[in-house]
Amino acid sequence: MPKAELGNLDIVELTDAWDNEPRDFTPWLQTNIDRISKAIGIRLINPEIEVKTDPNGNDRFSADIVAVTPDDDIVLIENQFSSSDHNHLGQIITYLSGIKAKYVIWIAPSFRDSHRSAIKWLNANTSEEFKFFAIELSVVKIGNSPMAPLFEVIERPNDWEKKLSGKQHEIADGQRTERQQFWDMYNDHYPHAADDLGGGGHGATRWREVEGTDLFVARWFWVEGAGLFVRGGRTFGSEPFYSLSDQQQEQLADSVDAHNDFEERPLYKEWEKIISGPNDWPEAIDWLEQQTEVYCRKITKIWKVKK
DSSP, X not given: OOSSOOOOEEEEOHHHHOSOIIIIIHHHHHXXXXXXXXXXTSOOEEEEEEEEOOTTOOTTOEEEEEEEOTTOOEEEEEEOSSSOOHHHHHHHHHHHHHHTOSEEEEEESOOOHHHHHHHHHHHHHSXXXXXXXXXXXXXXXXXXSOOEEEEEEEEOOTTHHHHHHHHHHOOGGGOOOXXXXXXXXHHHHOGGGGGSBTTTSSSSEXXXXXXXXXXXXXXXXXXSOEEEEEEOOTTTTTHHHHTSXXXXXXXXXXXXXXXXXXXXXXXXXXXXXXXXXXXXXXXXXXXXHHHHHHHHHHHHHHHTTOO
């Protein structure tokens, strides 16, 4: 028997969530670009909407969203609320050359076989520096729950997962990657941090167990920023956090001055300064360690009175 009542996952119309694609969905996606980052596995930053793509200044040609990767590669994102069509495929090719994009992400509720084949062909027959994605967008809900968007990558560059893994783990010219160097410096400043989960590896995050609880404080580092959030163990996601009462969750959010509106990343907090290079690392490291100590202290206190 299930441990709780189970509901049905219903697919709803995109227009139930956003009235209009250019007026409503595109601005929403601009402020929620991390959802696309999570879908493709590469962080996207500095998204701009309705970007002019014609070098001759023709106002008729503008991309829905243009972002960049941490490596400064330009990312073109084109959206539509209808099934994929030739017009959008043509726009993508036109805009690609106009803004010199290296990544192309085409989002639609469904893709015709001919357009999936076109994306496959582009990934197979263009230089490896160009990467093409087709992402199907849907909106779902369970009962009276809030609607939730789903982004399913149905076409990606050849061997993308292998290339992504290699990018995350590569060591250039015999040197440790920038992330590794950051965590090396962190451990030099705070030697006890070497015992955190992931210490010495290649990933973006380090986890510290909150003693006496089922929770971890996860700290992350990217080229331009850093932050932390709370979650359970690797097989439990954020379930242990949501086992706390609503009042306890709110108390924790208030006590650490953090957002508590992320399903998978509760008590999310980001360093407000831009990290422009290694000279900024010591200050960011001090901030992360101080915030981690605050999180652990507050969580322990509230967990002790958990019912």
